Amino acid sequence: MIKVVLVDDQVILRESLKFIVEQDPEIKVVGLGSNGEEALNLCGELAPDVVLMDIMMPVCNGVEGTKLIKSKFQSIKVIILTTFNDEENISKAIKNGADGYVLKDIKPDDLIVAVKSVAKGFSIMHHTALNTVAKQINHDKEPTQRKQEPKFDINLTDRELSIIKLIVDGKSNKEIALSIFITEGSVKNIITNILEKLNLKDRTQLAVFAVKNNIV
Template sequence: MIEVMIADDQELMRDSLHILLSTKADIHICSLVKNGKEVLAQIPETKPDVILMDIRMPELDGVTCTKLVKEAYPEIKIIVLTTFDDDEYIYDALKYGASSYLLKGVSLEELYQAIQTVQNGGAIIHPNVAVKAMKMFSEMANSTLEPETPEGIKTLSKTEWKILQQVGNGLSNREIADKLCFSEGTVRNYISVILDKLSLRDRTQLAIWAVQNHKLVNKEDQK
């Protein structure tokens, strides 16, 4: 059973999501809250696995709340669910550890699949948002600022560089497995090791790092 918290300042949205998601046998809505402060207050009691997080909420917005939740409870997965696709929100939400960024127009099945995906360690970004995100990260990668280089980068193997390159290209674990002739479980294990070496929190941050450091990633992969 996946415990899901719904955080949205609109009662109609909270209730609608509650009713729809409750039709899924493996989903339990453990809490309905209307702002970021209530999210933080309810977590110790309700222990959600996944939080559906609205962006624009009073008292404490979804972006700041995402940051605070991931700092205190890194195991909780956060799906940003919003009507807004502003660049600022995309970058900050992903930077602070959101596993997915979806627009509120998604279908029930899309949202249900997103919940299952993030619970299993994956990430989903709405196509319209993904285009903006990739453009933004590419611009950052081409900027004159030197990205931070983790000490563990020196210990990455050739295979780990190959997998890192494919993550940066936007491939899923299954696609990487097919491309490199590995099992999906092997790819997951490699990614866990890479995350540890680069001191990154999750696959989303790994993808961002790979795009920001695309020149280094591509160079190492060719050795």
């Protein structure tokens, strides 16, 4: 059973989220909070597996709440859920240790998948948010850094590099397959091989790794 704490300053949204995620029999909402400080206290009391938390809240917002939780409870996963898809909030949330960042227009089934995936140790990010993070990381680099050769010493084929660039652009496996004229199954296999080569868990980590190491 995945224990979840929901944190949002709007009661109706907390109750709605509770109803949605508990449609899955493997998820149980064990606590509800209205700001980041309450989230921290609930983590100490209830030891949840995942905290699903809004960003814009009074007293202590989700970005600061993530920082507080991760400073004391590294094993607890935090998913930021928000209507805001801006560079500053996304960048701060990820830097503070957020394990996922999804927008509130996410479909109920996809939200459940996000909770279960993060609980298993995968990073989850809404595709538009992923694009924003990639751009922000690239923007934060010094101009000299952008011109440097990649920092890693792992051989990647031209096809693998092409697929990585398309992932950073937010393309789905189907869109990648159409772009480079191979089957969707082949795309999945190539991505799996890339993740194994780079010792990464998922597409989100791959995209951020690619930008940080000047692959794109």
